[in-house]
Amino acid sequence: MANKIPRVPVREQDPAIRATNFDEVCYGYDLTEARTEASRCLHCRNPRCVAACPVGVQIPDFIARLHEGDLAGAAAVIARDSSLPSICGRVCPQESQCEGSCVLGIKGEPVAIGKLERFVGDWSLEQGSGKSVVAPRNGHRIAIIGSGPAGLACASDLAKMGYEVKIFEALHKVGGVLVYGIPEFRLPKERIVAREVAAVERLGVEIETDVIVGRTVTVDSLLDEEGFDAVFIGSGAGLPRFMGIPGENLNGVVSANEFLTRTNLMHAYDATYDTPIYVGQRVVVVGGGNVAMDAVRTAKRLGAEATIVYRRSERELPARAEEVHHAREEGIVFRMLTNPVEVLGDEKGWVRGVRCVEMMLGEPDESGRRRPVVKEGSEFELPCDVVIMALGTSPNPLLAATTAGLKTDRRGCLEADEEGRTSREGVFAGGDAVTGAATVILAMGAGRRAARAIDAYVKSKYA
Amino acid sequence: MFKIREKEELAPGIIRMRVEAPRVAASAKPGQFVIVRADEHGERVPLTIADYDAAEGTVTIVTQMIGVSTRKICALEQGEALADFAGPLGRPSEFVSCPPEELRSKRFLFVAGGVGTAPVYPQVKWLHARGVRADVIIGAKTRDMLIYVDEMRAVADHLHIATDDGSEGVKGMVTDVIRDLVEKRGEHYDECVAIGPMIMMKFVALTTRPYGLKTTVSLNALMVDGTGMCGACRVTVGGRTRFTCVDGPEFDGHAVDFDEAMRRQGMYRTQEERARAIAAERAAGHQCRIGLDK
Numbered sequence: 001m002a003n004k005i006p007r008v009p010v011r012e013q014d015p016a017i018r019a020t021n022f023d024e025v026c027y028g029y030d031l032t033e034a035r036t037e038a039s040r041c042l043h044c045r046n047p048r049c050v051a052a053c054p055v056g057v058q059i060p061d062f063i064a065r066l067h068e069g070d071l072a073g074a075a076a077v078i079a080r081d082s083s084l085p086s087i088c089g090r091v092c093p094q095e096s097q098c099e100g101s102c103v104l105g106i107k108g109e110p111v112a113i114g115k116l117e118r119f120v121g122d123w124s125l126e127q128g129s130g131k132s133v134v135a136p137r138n139g140h141r142i143a144i145i146g147s148g149p150a151g152l153a154c155a156s157d158l159a160k161m162g163y164e165v166k167i168f169e170a171l172h173k174v175g176g177v178l179v180y181g182i183p184e185f186r187l188p189k190e191r192i193v194a195r196e197v198a199a200v201e202r203l204g205v206e207i208e209t210d211v212i213v214g215r216t217v218t219v220d221s222l223l224d225e226e227g228f229d230a231v232f233i234g235s236g237a238g239l240p241r242f243m244g245i246p247g248e249n250l251n252g253v254v255s256a257n258e259f260l261t262r263t264n265l266m267h268a269y270d271a272t273y274d275t276p277i278y279v280g281q282r283v284v285v286v287g288g289g290n291v292a293m294d295a296v297r298t299a300k301r302l303g304a305e306a307t308i309v310y311r312r313s314e315r316e317l318p319a320r321a322e323e324v325h326h327a328r329e330e331g332i333v334f335r336m337l338t339n340p341v342e343v344l345g346d347e348k349g350w351v352r353g354v355r356c357v358e359m360m361l362g363e364p365d366e367s368g369r370r371r372p373v374v375k376e377g378s379e380f381e382l383p384c385d386v387v388i389m390a391l392g393t394s395p396n397p398l399l400a401a402t403t404a405g406l407k408t409d410r411r412g413c414l415e416a417d418e419e420g421r422t423s424r425e426g427v428f429a430g431g432d433a434v435t436g437a438a439t440v441i442l443a444m445g446a447g448r449r450a451a452r453a454i455d456a457y458v459k460s461k462y463a
Numbered sequence: 464m465f466k467i468r469e470k471e472e473l474a475p476g477i478i479r480m481r482v483e484a485p486r487v488a489a490s491a492k493p494g495q496f497v498i499v500r501a502d503e504h505g506e507r508v509p510l511t512i513a514d515y516d517a518a519e520g521t522v523t524i525v526t527q528m529i530g531v532s533t534r535k536i537c538a539l540e541q542g543e544a545l546a547d548f549a550g551p552l553g554r555p556s557e558f559v560s561c562p563p564e565e566l567r568s569k570r571f572l573f574v575a576g577g578v579g580t581a582p583v584y585p586q587v588k589w590l591h592a593r594g595v596r597a598d599v600i601i602g603a604k605t606r607d608m609l610i611y612v613d614e615m616r617a618v619a620d621h622l623h624i625a626t627d628d629g630s631e632g633v634k635g636m637v638t639d640v641i642r643d644l645v646e647k648r649g650e651h652y653d654e655c656v657a658i659g660p661m662i663m664m665k666f667v668a669l670t671t672r673p674y675g676l677k678t679t680v681s682l683n684a685l686m687v688d689g690t691g692m693c694g695a696c697r698v699t700v701g702g703r704t705r706f707t708c709v710d711g712p713e714f715d716g717h718a719v720d721f722d723e724a725m726r727r728q729g730m731y732r733t734q735e736e737r738a739r740a741i742a743a744e745r746a747a748g749h750q751c752r753i754g755l756d757k
Binding site: 172240 | 729
């Protein structure tokens, strides 16, 4: 079954054109392309891709069915381990997970597992409702805080087990980071996210927006007054970090969270929405993760000359390889080994540039990456109108502060075991609220494990 | 959707709405705010809570028509609904967690300016219900722009009014009244709370500083989500960067960097002016043919 054909290239929007619009960059495979690519899988006896998948999707198995043309079978195989394949196929860092372990990648190109997963996921979404089997209602009610990947995955598993599930979302739109964080050009909101949400709702899950748990209601009021038997917290990553350098409060310095929320959730790129956004002529994005890539490519699409400033070298960029590649194709300027030390303002308090220093890599630090050190006398000014800080987030303290007995670790993340059990009985947590900013697939996996733990908890308590 | 049960124009361009929002009404405390969105295409606008009634399940907001989004909110009629009404957000006023006996030994001075008079009302009402004495100064440009005078008179110990043109009360600024009360009449206050335009709060804080009078201000910074996620509402207080939405909205007025806060409020002013101009043109039936509305 294995053959020597090269990896099937995936069709994409032309870089020069897509840098001016918000339509999806990658068109994905069609059925013929997908089946051809599927034929490349060696079906290893000991599949390293499965071991490298955070949720253990049976990759060779779904690929075999896809190759045979059994799309429903392929979808069923994925569904055993992943509830959001069309999303994970688009946003997972495949090069450091499944595809990074593919044997074909040792000498050549790994199987395009992400693109195949996306193909199967999109096919399932197009089939719409139908095949989900929901157990009869068991009379127990579970509250889910947050409608991001962790909350959606936890909710859908619990609903299938027969629980009455209600999701509380703080914002006006459902999807968490999938709608406010990840841009349209990487993850289409109506075609993909809204359909995934609709699929969860079809299982009978109720969703209430505009509820900030910790303010509008509390975890205690959900348990004691609203009659929920357990609560799952999937509230996400929280507050944006800044560098703590002079000039950070000048007009024109924004967090990536603000910049992306204005564009994605609030549709600032669409003239029919009222949301203002400021990009100026030149934008500097500080950081090297996926959020930094999303922000810089968004700035480019809004018409600015857009530059990434990152203190380590290209090898250490934490972003997905595909995003870095796409960003380069779109004309993003990368200034590696560069670190801002001050944001410079004009006489009216608006950004006019960043003062930076050049860095070089020293000895490895605790993360295993070589620590960047300042090159003496290397200061220079980079002119710009907007500086976007994409430096990660720290946990929102609201839930821990308003829920008695809920412990946090020294970083302020909620303490939870592998199954999502927190220090408080009946309260479970997973995703970025526990791990700090991580990936969609880890959050989804945590939500699904917590669903099993919640089921065990409710059964033992009310048996 | 959150139904508007009552709507009333308090002064030219200042609209009061009583909105059905039972969850917010049950949890609201003085000092907190809500995020309101008129419709699917509207901005998330932070508005300080002007009153709340848990039994009725309603929350009152007072909005001044300034930009496109506040105009959209104000254009909705009784019986219609706001798309979103999220809250209560921010920390309640500090005095809410203070024991009533201790509060009763104190005397408060509230300074309210313009539309900021509305959020002062639930604070004075809350204190009045607990037997705490509070004097109130309301400032406005002119008599027609005064709001909440009767409501405030019912809960304030003494009510003072200042208008720029002298059409009602004292002719002058609220700071003139503060100086008159403290310096000429020898009134003693333990705490001052000022809510109004940023420039007014700045000058109230400058006025009370030499008296050593603790002064709390409520900042109306720009926000997107209002839950700590975006950081648009950054403000420097005592040399530290704080988020108005989660650390505030109330801060020590003597520690706030008002000049920075006022500058940051203007971050999107040009865009807002442009949006307003386009909206006005559209309303007048003008169809832009050179793409300025894109």
